[in-house]
Amino acid sequence: MELKIINQKENPLFKRNEIEANVEAEITPSRQDIKKLISEKLSTAPETVKLKGIYGKFGSKIFRIQANVYSSVEDKEKTEPKTEKEIEAEKKAAEAKAVAEQAPAQEPEPTPTEKPTEIPQEETKPETPVEQKSEEPNQEEKKPDVAPAQEQSEEKIKEQSKEEEKPDK
Numbered sequence: 001m002e003l004k005i006i007n008q009k010e011n012p013l014f015k016r017n018e019i020e021a022n023v024e025a026e027i028t029p030s031r032q033d034i035k036k037l038i039s040e041k042l043s044t045a046p047e048t049v050k051l052k053g054i055y056g057k058f059g060s061k062i063f064r065i066q067a068n069v070y071s072s073v074e075d076k077e078k079t080e081p082k083t084e085k086e087i088e089a090e091k092k093a094a095e096a097k098a099v100a101e102q103a104p105a106q107e108p109e110p111t112p113t114e115k116p117t118e119i120p121q122e123e124t125k126p127e128t129p130v131e132q133k134s135e136e137p138n139q140e141e142k143k144p145d146v147a148p149a150q151e152q153s154e155e156k157i158k159e160q161s162k163e164e165e166k167p168d169k
Contacts, residue, residue, distance in 0.1 A: 001023055001024065001025045001029055001033065001037065002023065002024050003021055003022075003023050003037040003038065003041055003065075004021060004022045004023075004024075005019060005020075005021045005041065006020045006021055006022060007019070007020040008020075014068075014070075014075070014079050015070060015071045015072075015075045015079075016068045016069060016070045016071070016075065016076075016079070017042070017068070017069045018066075018067075018068055019038065019042075019065070019066070019067045019068070019069060020064065020065070020066055021038070021064075021065045021067070022062050022063065022064055022065070023037070023062070023063045023065055024061055024062050024063075025061060025063060026061060028054060028056055028063060029054065029063065031051050031054070032046075034051055034054060034065055034067070035049045035051065035067075038065075038067055038069065039069075042069055044069055045073070047073050047076075048069055048070045048071070048072065048073055048075075048076055049067055049068070049069050049070075050067060050068045050069075050070070050076055050080050051065070051066070051067045052066040052067060052068065053065070053066045068080070
C-alpha cells in the first residue's frame with residue numbers, strides 16, 4: 001500500500017491537521033492499516049489519528065481517505081465524539097476492572113455441607129361437583145353450527161320457495 005497526501009490543512013482552533021489522501025491497494029484497507037500509514041508519514045502516534053472515512057469506487061484500486069491528526073490524545077478526546085463501539089469497549093473495560101477489584105476484596109463464605117431442603121408440596125384444590133346436563137338439549141344445541149348470515153340466507157330461500165308455490169290470482 002502506498003499513501004499519497006493530496007491535501008493537508010492545519011486547523012489551529014481544534015489543534016489538528018485535516019488530511020485528504022489516496023491509497024492504492026488491491027482490497028479496501030483496514031482502518032488500523034490506514035492509521036499506521038498516516039502516523040508513519042506524519043511522524044505521530046496512531047492514537048492521535050481519527051479516520052473520517054475510506055471511500056472507494058467500484059472496480060478502482062485507489063481509495064480516498066479523510067482523516068484528522070491531532071496534536072495530542074487529549075485534544076482528540078475533547079473534540080471527536082466517540083463511536084458506539086468505543087463507548088461499549090470502555091464500559092466492558094470498566095466492568096472487568098470493577099469485577100477484578102471486588103474478587104480479592106470478597107472472601108468466600110464457608111458453605112455448610114448439608115442444607116435442609118424442603119420438599120415442595122403440591123397444592124390441592126377442593127373438588128367441585130360437576131354439573132349434570134339434562135337429557136333434553138336446548139334449542140341452541142339442536143341447531144347445527146351455522147353463521148347468522150347463513151341462517152338469514154336460508155330463511156330468504158325458504159320464503160322465496162313459498163312464494164313460488166303460491167298460485168297467482
